[in-house]
Amino acid sequence: MYGYKSRFLELQSQIQSAVPEAEVTGSVGRDQSFEVSLNDQMLFSKLDSGGFPNNDQIVKQVVNYDGGNVDQVTDISFPGCSIL
Template identity: 45%
Template sequence: MDLHNDIKSGVPGVAVDGRVGRSTSFEVTLNGKLLFSKLKTGGFPINTEIVTAIKEYKGEGDVTPVTNTASNCVLL
């Protein structure tokens, strides 16, 4: 929920939704284009980098993938 809230507060008016995906996966897409993949990076994203990438996206063409991962991930 933290990423959801960070996106909503950082990019007012944006629509955010979620769904259950493959086991052990966590992916973020922007207009149907892959922005972040836990399967490719091995970790979870840094929320501020996701918000920045969304703000910088101009609505056309490819998105610039976020590849940095948070070093303090805790799974409960």
């Protein structure tokens, strides 16, 4: 979380605004990782997608969560950079 703290805090704020009872925690993971889980189910992985999550899509998944399986968010807000 250290290198992406501001992104985490922004997402945390958006989730808690939409779902005040949500417990949102962060921890330092693998280098270059930014992963979001919902009740131990992977919701988003920067390592898999190549970018950061679309926060609106993450919040939507949390708001609509009914205790079942979650659909992974694949929309990214900022695609990776390619140097040709």
